[in-house]
Amino acid sequence: MSRGNPPAPALRDVTLRDGLQLTGKLLPTEFKIRLARSLLRLGVPELEIGSMARPDLVPPMANTLDVVAGLTPEELERCWIWVATPRHVEKALAAGARNLQYCFSASDAHNQANIGRSTEQSLAAMPEAIARTKDAGGRIQLCIATSFTCPFDGPVAPERVLGIADDERATGADDVVICDTLGQASPGQVTDLVSRVAGETPARRIVFHGHDTWGQGVANSLAAAAAGAAVVDGALGGLGGCPFAPGASGNTSSEDLLFATRPAWLDPAGFGGLVGLSEELLAELGEPNRSKAAQGARSKANAFDWVIPGDRELSGTEAQ
Template sequence: MSDMPEQVLITEVLLRDGLQIEPVLVPTADKLRLAYGLLNAGLTSLEIGSFVHPERVPQMADTDRLAAELCAGESAALHTLVFNERGARRALDAGARHVRIIVSASDGHSRSNAGVPTREAMARLEPAVELLSAAKVRIEACVATAFVCPFDGETPVGRVVDVADRLRDFGIQVLHLADTIGAAGPWHVRRTVTAVRAEQSDIPLGLHLHNTYGMAAANVWEALHLGIRRFDAALGGIGGCPFAPGAAGNIATDDLVNLCHHAGIATGIDVDRLVELRDELQALLGRKLGSALAAVPAKPVPLRTARTAPVPG
């Protein structure tokens, strides 16, 4: 667990977690342009939207159209998020072949995000998982508030392990642990990852990190030393959960790729192209973005150690 991976898989969550909290409604055509740009930059895994009621998350109202367009000629892992059976049916109708389900480890966030405590949210997902499994859809799962909850405080490790165990029983292919409000530090990451790994050594583990307190890069570094090779990130560091008070943006994809390349870890992603896309996104949203590279007036310095060979999903 102490060995650094030679390569990592980065899932770009701009189109879902990134945009869901933005006040500017981004047209579907612009979302598609961003998606194709990200794929051309070397991303092989994108989160493209969530099947939720548009009144709760207006930015996700066009997820059906995005999935129908992008998944038709799918050459990458294009994930959509579902919370219940109705969302699963919409995902299948739109042609989605990669679906993520999400459960909060804490009851407080589960009530805010899903409207019910964790146990009930889990039960609500069972028919959705059965439907998706029957259709041979690849299912990944995310444990929200796996480290800290804005309502309940620090999340007990045992509770995270219990939720992860139940998700494993659903037959998921990948498990992600989310620092939903960006309040975790490296110690939280080591403690929780170690505990979950002890119970589920057979399931690939990834992290979904936010950068509220500027700790996301440190948490990535800790995770890399634990052998984690899957990370979610959002271009320019945008995003956050609309149902988690105080949540700030995700770790920035451009910063994460830059960090990995400095460490000689392959991502398969062209950071120069990411910077160009980030500038386009900045103009689209009409505001300055929060990644560290966004504050640099020039392109990133080329690195001898950077390895950009394709990374298998």
């Protein structure tokens, strides 16, 4: 008997954090808030809207707390902020954030480049980060970057990732995020690691964060979902990458993930609205559109429902 298809994973759009990191341009707060609201109104379940990284090191994140202040509590319930220290947690919660992604790398070399401390130091500080978040009634994720490969040290052993995910100092984390930071993993590797995280570490929601550097972003995300991930990350137009990870390019495209999974809340008109938002953002940034699904939506195959009619002009304002 067939076991049927696994449930479609939910999308977390990370455009406003990981998507913007390498662009070098600080978008106005009002633009970011409008984009976040448009994505939420279209039906995107969750967003990553910024980072507590130092603005002198990651300038596009400089107005993150202004974005948090501009959103309603109801909107913030669906939004995540990247943090790396208990002090980050304190500042984000004080600004009104409710959901925090506490991130560090499985690889010591990348953690030193990205955060300025060892993996052990980051993990040792996690109980304080969890306690502060829970005291404020928030949610916190254990986010493990470089879960497959490190740009400095090469392949990362699965046991390294499993050891972090199973460490008692991460007890209390609501989710675990498994990151293919460099986009070098294959679907088989993703299946194996996510399956082991699901079966050998504490029960919690699994999020897969993939990049499309080697063209495997959608395939890896679907493999992660089949292995137990409930959420997959993507960014509009395939934007993104880590400024401290040589060789990392854009995230898996949100448009490509949504076209592949076609969640119940998405129809062709909504997909067209999403493509319009993406095109508006990319034009503002001067970035190319790396999404194959977005390119398909602008094709001349008008008999296909998911193609945007040629005489229809779309922009982010339609979703508001």
